[in-house]
Amino acid sequence: MSSTRHVMLIRHAEEPDQAPGILGVDEQGRPDAESLSVRGWQRAGALARLFAPCGGPPPQPLARPASILAATDAGKSHRPLCTVLPLARLLGLQVDTRFGSEGEIAPLLDAVRASPGPVLLCWRHQALGGIAQALCGGAPRTWDAARYDLVWVFERQGEGWRFTELPQRLLHGDG
Numbered sequence: 236m237s238s239t240r241h242v243m244l245i246r247h248a249e250e251p252d253q254a255p256g257i258l259g260v261d262e263q264g265r266p267d268a269e270s271l272s273v274r275g276w277q278r279a280g281a282l283a284r285l286f287a288p289c290g291g292p293p294p295q296p297l298a299r300p301a302s303i304l305a306a307t308d309a310g311k312s313h314r315p316l317c318t319v320l321p322l323a324r325l326l327g328l329q330v331d332t333r334f335g336s337e338g339e340i341a342p343l344l345d346a347v348r349a350s351p352g353p354v355l356l357c358w359r360h361q362a363l364g365g366i367a368q369a370l371c372g373g374a375p376r377t378w379d380a381a382r383y384d385l386v387w388v389f390e391r392q393g394e395g396w397r398f399t400e401l402p403q404r405l406l407h408g409d410g
Contacts, residue, residue, distance in 0.1 A: 239347055239352070239353070240390065240391040241391070243300070244363055245355065247306075247312075247315040247318045248275035249383050260276070269313055270313065279320065281403075281406060287326055304357070306359055315357040336359040373398055384409040387401075
């Protein structure tokens with residue numbers, strides 16, 4: 236039986252886009268094509284306060300994460316990790332980067348289920364539907380590639396999970 240009763244999935248924050256000339260930068264603002272765009276870093280900072288607001292709990296149905304996991308893949312960007320670093324630092328948590336977005340889902344889900352509290356996963360959009368389906372058959376099968384502004388929330392109910400899609404509404408233009 237799982238001790239985790241709350242799982243939240245987010246896509247990594249905005250990435251560089253060469254067509255309109257949106258560049259990637261590291262935390263210090265140096266060019267880095269494998270990192271987030273400036274808007275992505277803005278979202279990462281805003282996400283920290285969404286999940287860990289000053290003076291209280293996050294809005295329902297969100298929960299303050301006790302564990303944070305971010306996809307890491309050899310030869311790919313480090314955007315999922317960059318997205319959750321401000322939150323992890325704020326909460327004093329280490330980000331678990333043992334799993335890749337292209338790997339087996341079962342070991343990831345075992346780690347999620349073994350977590351003692353709410354879990355936040357930050358992944359690449361291509362894999363989020365598979366993770367969601369493995370948790371809850373009624374969840375979406377795909378994540379809209381144009382959306383960076385959602386949280387998929389799974390709350391344990393008996394032996395199953397209840398799914399909620401929540402808009403972040405953190406930055407101008409969010410849905």
